[in-house]
Amino acid sequence: MHTAMSTTEIFLIAMLIIFTVPYLVWRIGRTDHYAPLVVVQIIGGILLGPGILGAAFPEYYRFVFNPQVVTALNGIAWWAVMMFVWVAGIELDLRETWRRRRETGVTAGLALAVPLLFGSLAAMLMLRFDGWAGPNGQSWQVILGIGMACAVTALPILVLLMEKLDILRQPIGQRILRYASMDDVAIWGVLACILLDWDRMGRQLGFLAGFAIAAFAIRRIMTRIPASDRWYVGLVWLAACGFAADWAGLHFMVGAFLSGAVIDADWFDQKQMDEFRGNILLAVMPVFFLSTGLRTNWDVGGLAVFGAAALLLVAAVAGKLAGIHLAGRLLGWEKGEASIVGWLLQTKALIMIIFANILLDKQIITNETFTALLLMAVGSTMLTIPVVKPRLARLAHLRDKKG
Structure with missing residues (x-):
């Protein structure tokens, strides 16, 4: 048959x-x-x-x-997530990001640095035992890789969860999108350092310089063409940026997000944008979610893996919450605000799985380490909605706070 x-x-x-x-x-x-x-x-x-x-x-x-x-x-999965992240980039208000650059920089910086530190400490503890470092992984590469996996925020999943909580387009959702997007761009630069790919680091600088010039051009073009043509031209721009970013070693999702971030949302009809995102989510994103799991080849490797996963989950969640609470204290946030932001930003899943897959492919970590990271990512994502939803209900006025 x-x-x-x-x-x-x-x-x-x-x-x-x-x-x-x-x-x-x-x-x-x-x-x-x-x-x-x-x-x-x-x-x-x-x-x-x-x-x-x-x-x-x-x-x-x-x-x-x-x-x-x-x-x-x-192939379907790559294009699906590129379109989805492109829309998320369009909905990010860069002018607001620049106006609030101190608040964004402080929050995003601490949201990345503190869980990176906590995750690195957890990795150092894991390396006291055999079985966690791959044959090609030096200790510093394994420590930095695991630490970064604990610090990452899964931007596509975060967008979905914020939409489910009905805060994506509200001021608090835009704030969180700003923080997560800055950190996710940094991830791929750290990965280049871990892989010691100096050639690609040069490519990354070239990409960023070229992107700045091309972004200026595409903004002028978009304002001069009919509204009906902007969707098609936008998708051409998306494909070009995705290719250029991936070629440079920054990953195609970074290019997809940046290609949307330099486009203004008010150039598109809001109803059409909602329908477009909804159709992507319904028709093609399930292929991306499933195909990510299909690419994982892991071995449970005994109870030690579950212990390591629990350790990493504590490091990731505690580190993210500690970093955001420190930012909130420095910026004068009100009580409960940092908790909501921190729990949303600790969402892991897809980006971390992709990141860990690359480390596994390069034999920097072992199957057991990858499994522990995978379990940590799923656990952190499953915690988000149950923890955040009641907090948002109690502090509903925070939805409208811009920073």
């Missing part, structure tokens, strides 16, 4: 699984409070991946998720 099916038919079987299984678990299990659909989709991808489904039913896994099908899914 397998040989009688074409790649197209097998691809559609995979799409059927991707859209059906997580939805049924989410809807029938009523998991929305502690595990929104996006979280179920990520976990579903991990369960359907080579580490679990592939290990239990290797012939079935090789049939459905064969290399041709996985390649097709990855």
